[in-house]
Amino acid sequence: MADCLFCKIVAGGIPAKLVKRSDDAVAFHDIDGKAPVHVLVIPTRHLAAARNATGAEGERLLGRLLAFSAEVASELGLDAGGYRIVTNTGADAGQSVGHLHLHVLGGRKLGWPPG
Ligand code: 5GP
Ligand code: ZN
Numbered sequence: 001m002a003d004c005l006f007c008k009i010v011a012g013g014i015p016a017k018l019v020k021r022s023d024d025a026v027a028f029h030d031i032d033g034k035a036p037v038h039v040l041v042i043p044t045r046h047l048a049a050a051r052n053a054t055g056a057e058g059e060r061l062l063g064r065l066l067a068f069s070a071e072v073a074s075e076l077g078l079d080a081g082g083y084r085i086v087t088n089t090g091a092d093a094g095q096s097v098g099h100l101h102l103h104v105l106g107g108r109k110l111g112w113p114p115g
Contacts, residue, residue, distance in 0.1 A: 001046040006099035010044050020075065024061065025068045027104075036107025037076050037083070041069045047100045049089045069102050078106035086114070 001007045008014040016028035019039050030038040053062050073083045083106030088095040
């Protein structure tokens, strides 16, 4: 999608600190990390949010993104201490970029519930 920040990161038009890449997902460090590890995992294909990942292919993609996020967390050394994977959807959740992304947060004790 031409005007989408994360599509531009996928295409390499905007630089990002890459962590891992697969055929259908990219993981990169959040520009404004809220924890010692704060990585964003996004599909290479533009989808606005989790609710837009519909049908069998959408379900498969969500599964792959979750598994990919767990691999990223493991590779960044978070298995021992634990971590959180979360995706914000819509205004009340504070979604600020309209391209589906999973936050992988770890490296410190995380509060619950989120604010
Ligand atoms: P949201 O608030 O939509 O759940 O998360 C969007 C995230 O994208 C935020 O944590 C924000 O810091 C991050 N972000 C926004 N712009 C950029 C950017 O240009 N590069 C990177 N790496 N992260 C960004
Ligand atoms: Zn996009």
